[in-house]
Amino acid sequence: MNLNPGYLPVLVALSVPVSADVFQFTGSAQTLDGKALYEEQHRIQGACDNGIFRPLEHRVTYVRQAEEGEETFAEKELDYSQSDIRPTVNYQQPNFQESLKISYAGSEAVNVVWQPPSGDIERSNVDISDNLVVDAGFDNLVRQNWNKVVSGNPVNFHFLVPTRGTDYAFILESVQSYAVNADYVVQIRPDNFVLKFLVDPIVLGYNNQGALTAYSGLTNVRENADQNYTATIRYVISTYPECELTP
Template identity: 45%
Template sequence: MTRPQLATLTAAMLMVPAAYANDSRFEFVGKASEDGTPVYEEHHKVAGECRDNLWHPVTHSVEYRKPGERESFATKSLEYRSSVLRPEMDFKQLDFDESITVRQDGDGSLAIHWQAPSGGTENFSASIEDSVVIDAGFDNLVRRHWADVTSDQSVDFRFLAPTRGEHYAFVMEPVSTDQTEARHTVTIRPSGIVLRFLVDPITLGYDSSGTLTDYIGLSNLRKSEDNNYTVHIRYDVSKRPTCELTP
């Protein structure tokens, strides 16, 4: 398993509709640095709904840009039609001619198409389980289990690796670290012993409202054809939903 393939196990972290009932927007920018050097920015726009004063994402778009540039070198769109944990996904990294799509088939499985930088293509079918999380669904997993996060409890789940066509057992658990100034921090790491030696943990920081403030670990973006960035992303929110992010 290569590092780019392993990178798709991480989050890291989209078509905005015209309007929804109880419309609420969430907009933020993440600035990623590697070894202290700025390497790219993530520009996020999320459209959602407020239901019983709790925010539910519907669609999420992100543009990846080099620092100081307006043109994007990668894009991603997520649609939370079936589940806030398992969005359908379209990802493109234009500078490597790579694309990944994840769709939910009518037969209860995930249809995955990967166009690799090498020019080859792969098609996979993966099972859907209630514990499976896809891409930025990890952020909603944290909020769904906010009571566990804030009371030092661990959460088991499975994370999809699209370029492998499989999902793997992971655990999310609170952790203490001096890498961020976040109010709450958690790690996401593989549960299996073998994969634990191959995949470094991801560290996530959140403020008291459940807003993501930090991401530390392997990025989903390629630095070269064989390697992905390893980054610390710091997020700054420009527009918050009008309702609560956590129960």
């Protein structure tokens, strides 16, 4: 039987129940010795697809206390419509004249346009592999592999490092940590003998529902013209989606 392609979207919509939903949470960032740095306000609009939440649009507002009250100093927008682990990214931190844009040339390559605090705009292209993860896509990678996470099995993937214009092999694995207290604690570390001495692991905490509750490591927020903050961020969820976060 031949089907008119024009009917396919209707058939898919009828066979796969989808409803709009929202996931909201706030992160409080501190230095490793407990000094308050800034706050992240996250709002993710998504869809409940067969009972599982799928992110679509993610907005992050970075705020801190100033003499006049709360001020926004950076913003980030992500779009997951093409991939849960490879969103498009538009990050702006005007106080350092820094911006980062990540987009895609079809399914073949990642396009990176980075304006560093000083110097010229840097452009790069990175080939896409099936296990390439971009920016906050790591959070969805954890949930996609939730059964491995809760059973303590490692997950291998590649992570885009946009300021280097390349990607590196990493491992997601269970770990015990004094910095993070959560139902499940995992770390992301380089899967490279040389790189692991240069890059500290990032430690993540998740609750039983699959929500990120803690992050400890290098952030994407610039501290000064030479480096980003290294911080511990603790998250409080204000709105869960009506469907489940994990399979």
